Amino acid sequence: MSALKQGHGQWSSRMGFMLAAVGSAVGLGNIWKFPYMVGQSGGAAFVAVYLICIAMIGLPIIVAEWMIGRRGQKNPINTMADLAEANGRSKGWVMVGVSGTLAGFLILSFYSVIGGWALSYLIDAVSGGFTGMDKDAAGAAFSGMLGNPGSLTIWHTAFMVLTAGVVAMGVAGGLERASKILMPALGVLLALMVGYGAASSGFGQALEYLFAPDFSKLTGEVVLAALGHAFFTLSLGMGVMIAYGSYLGEKVDLLRAARTVAIMDTVIALAAGLAIFPIVFANGLDPAAGPGLIFVTLPLVFGQVTGGVILAGMFFLLLTFAALTSAISLLEPSVELLQERTPLGRVGATLLASAVIWALGIAALLSFNVWSDVLIFGNNIFDLLDKLTSKFLLPLTALGAVLFVGWCLDRDSVRDELNLSSGGFALWNLVVRFVAPIGVLVVFVSSL
Numbered sequence: 001m002s003a004l005k006q007g008h009g010q011w012s013s014r015m016g017f018m019l020a021a022v023g024s025a026v027g028l029g030n031i032w033k034f035p036y037m038v039g040q041s042g043g044a045a046f047v048a049v050y051l052i053c054i055a056m057i058g059l060p061i062i063v064a065e066w067m068i069g070r071r072g073q074k075n076p077i078n079t080m081a082d083l084a085e086a087n088g089r090s091k092g093w094v095m096v097g098v099s100g101t102l103a104g105f106l107i108l109s110f111y112s113v114i115g116g117w118a119l120s121y122l123i124d125a126v127s128g129g130f131t132g133m134d135k136d137a138a139g140a141a142f143s144g145m146l147g148n149p150g151s152l153t154i155w156h157t158a159f160m161v162l163t164a165g166v167v168a169m170g171v172a173g174g175l176e177r178a179s180k181i182l183m184p185a186l187g188v189l190l191a192l193m194v195g196y197g198a199a200s201s202g203f204g205q206a207l208e209y210l211f212a213p214d215f216s217k218l219t220g221e222v223v224l225a226a227l228g229h230a231f232f233t234l235s236l237g238m239g240v241m242i243a244y245g246s247y248l249g250e251k252v253d254l255l256r257a258a259r260t261v262a263i264m265d266t267v268i269a270l271a272a273g274l275a276i277f278p279i280v281f282a283n284g285l286d287p288a289a290g291p292g293l294i295f296v297t298l299p300l301v302f303g304q305v306t307g308g309v310i311l312a313g314m315f316f317l318l319l320t321f322a323a324l325t326s327a328i329s330l331l332e333p334s335v336e337l338l339q340e341r342t343p344l345g346r347v348g349a350t351l352l353a354s355a356v357i358w359a360l361g362i363a364a365l366l367s368f369n370v371w372s373d374v375l376i377f378g379n380n381i382f383d384l385l386d387k388l389t390s391k392f393l394l395p396l397t398a399l400g401a402v403l404f405v406g407w408c409l410d411r412d413s414v415r416d417e418l419n420l421s422s423g424g425f426a427l428w429n430l431v432v433r434f435v436a437p438i439g440v441l442v443v444f445v446s447s448l
């Protein structure tokens with residue numbers, strides 16, 4: 001393993017690293033996307049496939065990305081260049097770092113727009129804005145927000161400022177410290193919401209919906225959606241986990257840490273389902289409402305029930321925390337790159353990266369209103385950014401990372417680093433050389 005680069009940030013503790021990694025993994029994907037995907041893709045059948053994807057493909061790729069980062073101790077691009085050279089491989093492997101860093105950068109531009117929605121709903125929630133809303137009013141509030149470029153810009157800007165503020169404070173002082181505060185708070189809020197759900201009349205139905213699989217609903221499309229989501233939710237394929245690995249010391253057991261992150265991420269996604277679906281069922285609403293599930297369906301309920309203001313405030317605070325700890329991780333690879341490759345310091349690098357991402361985010365949010373007719377290859381800018389990243393950059397980066405670890409790194413050093421028995425190592429090799437790459441390829445090819 002290379003010696004630590006002078007001045008390169010480091011996590012201050014294993015716990016801090018774990019919380020930051022879980023903070024990255026747990027985001028809008030868990031609280032917003034997972035529940036509505038479950039709703040649209042056949043409930044528990046989707047959940048079952050998703051769990052298999054996490055274990056067979058997600059887990060080995062987290063380990064691969066951390067291992068690359070920890071060995072390189074630099075930003076993802078330089079790390080890949082160094083490792084390719086040290087292992088006598090083609091310089092072309094640097095593309096893994098390039099596409100990962102680019103993916104994180106592009107994703108943050110529209111992730112921040114949605115983070116802005118969360119902030120805006122948080123303020124609405126605590127100021128009693130949902131009270132007495134009916135179905136039409138809830139739908140109109142959401143489309144009204146999307147149709148207003150001015151307010152979208154304000155909230156996107158506010159979210160980006162929060163994100164940059166944390167990242168500017170550094171790895172231990174910013175990313176780690178924020179995760180140490182926000183993640184436990186998120187856990188408490190979520191537990192309270194699940195408690196509320198458990199006490200409601202919809203809980204039994206929600207349990208059945210999430211955990212009693214109806215495999216007749218399982219189609220190829222559902223499997224693909226589950227696999228794609230497994231990537232997104234574990235923050236894979238965007239340089240994030242490579243960057244987080246680059247701040248990691250030699251003592252951390254990567255397999256154990258990856259298992260913990262995967263379990264926590266999954267538990268939190270399921271808990272989000274157990275917080276949201278009981279409310280949906282108890283009020284006779286449609287669980288398959290799609291992306292509007294938490295922005296239209298939930299506010300409607302919050303506006304009706306007693307204690308709705310508190311409940312709504314808790315929910316959107318939870319959502320904001322989840323989004324923020326993911327957004328900071330998306331910014332990190334670009335900042336690490338600028339810091340190491342330009343004369344800029346941490347603060348300057350953060351400002352520059354966030355300013356460009358912010359500007360791109362403006363283009364993304366305008367696609368909901370004034371630029372809604374601006375179509376590139378038939379997609380508006382927001383959808384284009386989403387598709388470009390999730391369909392191309394993410395799978396390609398993840399594929400490259402896992403193939404590099406499986407086929408290019410020296411076998412003995414990998415085995416030592418993972419501390420595996422010979423049986424365990426054989427299984428590891430099977431998974432990183434074949435199972436995970438083939439899984440990723442299947443998603444990649446079929447989504448084209």
Ligand code: PHE
Pocket residue numbers: 024025026027028029030107232233234235236238240326327329330
């Ligand atoms: N994993 C985050 C989520 O589930 C999203 C994310 C993707 C964050 C990539 C960082 C990097 O919302």
